[in-house]
Amino acid sequence: MKYSIVFLFLLFLTGCKSEVAKSISIKEDVTFLSDDALEGRQTGTDGEKAAADYIAKRFEKLDAQGKGTNGFLQPFTFKPKTNPHQKVKYNVKEGDSTITGTNVLGFINNDAENTIIIGAHYDHLGYGAEGSLHCGEKAIHNGADDNASGVAVMLNLAEKLKEKNTNNNYLFMAFSGEEMGLLGSNYFVKNPTIDIKKVNYMINMDMVGRLKADSTLAVYGVGTSPILKQTLKAHNENFKLIQKESGIGPSDHTSFYNADIPVLHFFTGQHEDYHKPSDDFEKLNYKGMQTISNYIFNIISDLNDNGKLPFRKTKNESEETPRFKVGLGVIPDYLFDGKGMRIDGISEDKPAQKAGLQKGDIVVKLGDSVVVDMMSYMKVLATFEKGNSTKVVVDRKGEMVEANIEF
Structure with missing residues (x-):
């Protein structure tokens, strides 16, 4: 209208x-x-x-x-x-x-x-x-x-x-x-x-x-x-x-x-x-x-x-929220209360999309760190800088999928 x-x-x-x-x-x-x-x-x-x-x-x-x-x-x-x-x-x-x-x-x-x-x-x-x-x-x-x-x-x-x-x-x-x-x-x-x-x-x-x-x-x-x-x-x-x-x-x-x-x-x-x-x-x-x-x-x-x-x-x-130099390029599901960080959306031409991550994937490991919730995800993400690369593991409908991330 x-x-x-x-x-x-x-x-x-x-x-x-x-x-x-x-x-x-x-x-x-x-x-x-x-x-x-x-x-x-x-x-x-x-x-x-x-x-x-x-x-x-x-x-x-x-x-x-x-x-x-x-x-x-x-x-x-x-x-x-x-x-x-x-x-x-x-x-x-x-x-x-x-x-x-x-x-x-x-x-x-x-x-x-x-x-x-x-x-x-x-x-x-x-x-x-x-x-x-x-x-x-x-x-x-x-x-x-x-x-x-x-x-x-x-x-x-x-x-x-x-x-x-x-x-x-x-x-x-x-x-x-x-x-x-x-x-x-x-x-x-x-x-x-x-x-x-x-x-x-x-x-x-x-x-x-x-x-x-x-x-x-x-x-x-x-x-x-x-x-x-x-x-x-x-x-x-x-x-x-x-x-x-x-x-x-x-x-x-x-x-x-x-x-x-x-x-x-x-x-x-x-x-x-x-x-x-x-x-x-x-x-x-x-x-x-x-x-x-x-x-x-x-x-x-x-x-x-x-x-x-x-x-x-x-x-x-909010005082405990880490500062980030890089991002995955995802929209987190802030209401997810399971183990990990569930992805609610993927941004175009960003690291997550380039790595093949999908909406609904649950990030359970980033680099050497286990991701158990939103705060742990943010803390490990804050340790990376532009140009770094690492592995990410996601739970995709019960299957563990590993991908390479280039920040």
Whole structure:
């Protein structure tokens, strides 16, 4: 579908007026946000602004209050980093080298003492900004899974939580600037529009659209409050849960964890379409997304009577991650909990492809080192340099296959 942004938006508004009682489905939200007309929703572009207007209208339709600095919107102007170690400067004057992102905030006021924040980033990579894994001609990166999926589940939860579980208020947030370094969530935490000390906990959904056949769901931040693990377990009837203690990771929950707020981050795993133009709405598992939304709703319902959750610091697992001078050119299956490192995708013209490795292979040995999990794989990979060669052993459907790797 390649409508103009204006036509698409007017079509949605007309639907709102003529079918007030009709709920908008998760699939309809994803389809709008990942349409070519929004041109990949890169931070500060017209496509991102159209997405922000759409989300604001969705909040309005759900009877949420605007909780930005301008109605539902919280714009922030920044100067992009020129090197990875530089801090982003906010609130600079608009000019040739500045970008304006926009958070979108909808508030359900239950006159409660504390507020739960439920968020998802809505920006993406436009035509292939930094972070794109696409090697071909310039193309729109629609970001259906990353992260129209998270926004759609957030909006679905907003509809579920109206006038329910009223012991907390709810602030629903669509973050801008995530792909450029968690900018929108970081800006909000530093410039909150509610009392940040009254935030009970934060739930983040980033890439929840590709639930696989084995129903593996990763949940990060389970160690950030003592009650979270048992609550997740108590309501799990559908998933093979992969629970991670740390409150720090490459998504917006990290900004809130760093403000001493308990967090939960939901994720269905990477795939071959990650950060590529092929991440389109037709490939999402909408039944799985609805099941995830129901699961999160049940968790919130269970915690409704628990008051303000105590915060607990967790080990920062990212500090232990080795630095690499070379790579195999694979997408690891981060949700694999067996022995070894399972390959979820192969990049073109990289060492793994040249060595004949395949999607689904499980790396069990690299050089002289046994690979038992993701961390052991990363530690041994960090010992190699460009120009090195070594042997790799993979488990391919029960058969041990050896290949030569040239870095």
